[in-house]
Amino acid sequence: MSQKTPIVVMADDDADDCMLAKEAFEEVASKAMVLCVEDGIKLMDLLLNGSRLPSLILMDLNMPGKDGRQALKEIRSIQSLQHIPIIIFTTSHEEKDIVFSQEMGADLFFTKPAHFSEWVNIVKMLIQNYVPCNGESRNDPVKI
Numbered sequence: 001m002s003q004k005t006p007i008v009v010m011a012d013d014d015a016d017d018c019m020l021a022k023e024a025f026e027e028v029a030s031k032a033m034v035l036c037v038e039d040g041i042k043l044m045d046l047l048l049n050g051s052r053l054p055s056l057i058l059m060d061l062n063m064p065g066k067d068g069r070q071a072l073k074e075i076r077s078i079q080s081l082q083h084i085p086i087i088i089f090t091t092s093h094e095e096k097d098i099v100f101s102q103e104m105g106a107d108l109f110f111t112k113p114a115h116f117s118e119w120v121n122i123v124k125m126l127i128q129n130y131v132p133c134n135g136e137s138r139n140d141p142v143k144i
Contacts, residue, residue, distance in 0.1 A: 006032040006131045007052060011043040011071065012060040012089065017112060021058060021089075024119040025127075032056075032131050040066030044074060047081055054084060056130045059106075061090040061097055069100060076105040085130045 010021050018036035025034050032055070037043045040063055047053065057075070061068035068088065075081045085107045090097065093111055101109045107130070113119045 006030075006055040008032045008034045008056045008058065008131065009043065009046060009054040010034060010036045010058040010089075011038075011040060011063065011068065012036065012058070013038045013063045014060070017060070017089070020116060020119050021123070024116070024123040027120050028124050028127060030123070030127050030131065032127070039063045040068060040071030040074075043071050047075065047084075048078075053081070055132055056126065057084055057086045058089050059086055061088060061092055061101070069104075072101065072104045072106060087126065087130070 008021075008025065010018050012018055012021075015036075015038075018034075022034045022036070025032055035046070035054070037046055043057070043059070044066065059068045059071060066074075068090070072086060072088075075084070075086065082105070086105070088097075088101045088106045088109045089112050090110075091112055098109050110122060113122060
């Protein structure tokens with residue numbers, strides 16, 4: 001993997017959703033490497049001890065161990081991680097989860113798509129707005 005290859009980390013305990021995300025990135029011919037972790041504990045370990053920070057984090061709110069709410073709050077409290085865009089992907093439709101995510105600094109909130117074509121459309125938008133083409137940061141993210 002090149003230092004220029006963008007890394008996208010998906011924190012989700014549902015292996016099928018991780019597979020769908022990886023396939024959607026492949027479908028749109030993204031050069032990003034998609035890594036999956038199944039909980040907030042592994043996400044934080046990767047962020048704090050990995051060799052490179054990701055360009056983007058996709059995160060479920062409902063995970064065992066450290067859930068997405070706890071991980072989001074922790075990431076936004078660590079200055080060296082605050083610049084990483086975080087996109088919430090969850091089954092929740094609850095207003096309280098949307099408000100919490102926004103208040104804690106998530107960039108976008110999505111209820112998990114029901115169809116693969118929806119995954120592809122979302123990934124296209126994420127690549128355009130959040131995933132750097134040449135390993136460089138984007139300066140114009142879309143905010144919620």
